[in-house]
Amino acid sequence: MRDQLEGILRELYEVRDRIKNADELETFRVKFLGRKGILREFAQSFKDATEEEKRTIGNHFNKVKQEVEDTLADLTEKFKKRERVRFDFTYPGKTPLVGYRHLMSLELERVKDIFASLGFSSYGGYEIVTEYENFDSLNIPKNHPARDMWDTLWIDQKEKGEDQTETEKTKYLFRTHTSAYQVKLLKEQGVPLRAIIPGKVFRHEATDRTHDFEFHQIEGLVIDEGANIAELKYVLESFYRAYFGKDLKIRLRPGYFPFVEPGLEVDLGCIFCKGKGCLTCKKTGFIEVAGAGMVHPSVLQESGIDPDSHYGYAFGLGLGRAVMLKYGISDIRLLHSADFRFIEQFR
Numbered sequence: 001m002r003d004q005l006e007g008i009l010r011e012l013y014e015v016r017d018r019i020k021n022a023d024e025l026e027t028f029r030v031k032f033l034g035r036k037g038i039l040r041e042f043a044q045s046f047k048d049a050t051e052e053e054k055r056t057i058g059n060h061f062n063k064v065k066q067e068v069e070d071t072l073a074d075l076t077e078k079f080k081k082r083e084r085v086r087f088d089f090t091y092p093g094k095t096p097l098v099g100y101r102h103l104m105s106l107e108l109e110r111v112k113d114i115f116a117s118l119g120f121s122s123y124g125g126y127e128i129v130t131e132y133e134n135f136d137s138l139n140i141p142k143n144h145p146a147r148d149m150w151d152t153l154w155i156d157q158k159e160k161g162e163d164q165t166e167t168e169k170t171k172y173l174f175r176t177h178t179s180a181y182q183v184k185l186l187k188e189q190g191v192p193l194r195a196i197i198p199g200k201v202f203r204h205e206a207t208d209r210t211h212d213f214e215f216h217q218i219e220g221l222v223i224d225e226g227a228n229i230a231e232l233k234y235v236l237e238s239f240y241r242a243y244f245g246k247d248l249k250i251r252l253r254p255g256y257f258p259f260v261e262p263g264l265e266v267d268l269g270c271i272f273c274k275g276k277g278c279l280t281c282k283k284t285g286f287i288e289v290a291g292a293g294m295v296h297p298s299v300l301q302e303s304g305i306d307p308d309s310h311y312g313y314a315f316g317l318g319l320g321r322a323v324m325l326k327y328g329i330s331d332i333r334l335l336h337s338a339d340f341r342f343i344e345q346f347r
């Protein structure tokens with residue numbers, strides 16, 4: 001029986017060096033330690049041995065069994081480590097998230113390009129402006145009822161009482177329109193001027209499908225000796241035709257804005273029904289898209305320009321409105337939402 005044990009041990013040494021992976025190790029385990037394995041079989045035959053044999057051989061048997069179990073434990077550990085560093089080179093890689101421009105940024109570029117082709121330069125302006133820039137300079141003095149046309153977001157400022165300096169008295173607000181940059185721009189650039197001022201404007205009002213507290217406006221400002229309403233109409237018509245790629249008509253109606261005289265409401269021939277009347281244009285054939293007019297003489301004066309020698313026209317159009325019409329977007333709030341289901345459609 002002792003020889004038998006020696007045989008088992010020899011077999012163990014031979015086999016264990018040839019085990020290359022977890023599957024082969026499992027075969028090894030079944031062969032030596034399984035229910036019908038070599039060690040179990042030996043133990044069975046061992047039952048009939050004498051007390052003397054049991055003592056000497058038993059001791060030896062336990063050593064061989066221990067050797068087999070140690071081998072199993074060592075190799076299990078070894079293959080576990082290999083498992084951890086296993087790398088499947090054929091597995092498809094993860095595509096990294098790459099940034100892209102937002103719909104509104106792309107559309108703004110298109111708008112700038114079209115106006116550039118009409119001779120307009122683009123200027124920035126600030127989103128937080130003074131009360132003077134947003135109202136006073138645009139012929140809207142304090143307590144003028146026209147101020148109520150804009151629900152304004154004011155910046156909170158500490159009252160310092162009588163000792164307040166003039167600078168400290170300056171009230172700041174989120175611009176309610178891009179027109180807030182008109183006077184400053186004219187003072188900086190002088191005349192003649194052909195400019196657009198694109199940017200975000202802010203209103204303190206509840207939101208719904210067609211209103212948002214933050215939206216994009218494109219201001220247009222032209223000051224030149226020959227500037228007139230016919231040219232204004234031509235510029236707007238050319239812009240909308242280029243933007244929508246359709247032969248569209250512009251309709252001007254009288255409107256009121258304190259910083260223009262005369263003031264005009266700008267309607268665009270409906271892009272969906274070509275003037276026949278549909279749900280979008282409420283059966284009128286036209287959609288309101290902008291406000292415009294001839295720059296008020298007091299605004300020219302405020303900018304240091306002689307209203308007798310220079311004329312100018314201005315317009316303010318909603319970029320969001322145009323984008324919504326172009327892509328059939330029904331809710332303006334989507335334009336600055338973080339909803340990827342929406343944003344990703346315009347990659």
Ligand SMILES: [Zn+2]
Binds near residue numbers: 271276281282285
């Ligand atoms: Zn229509």
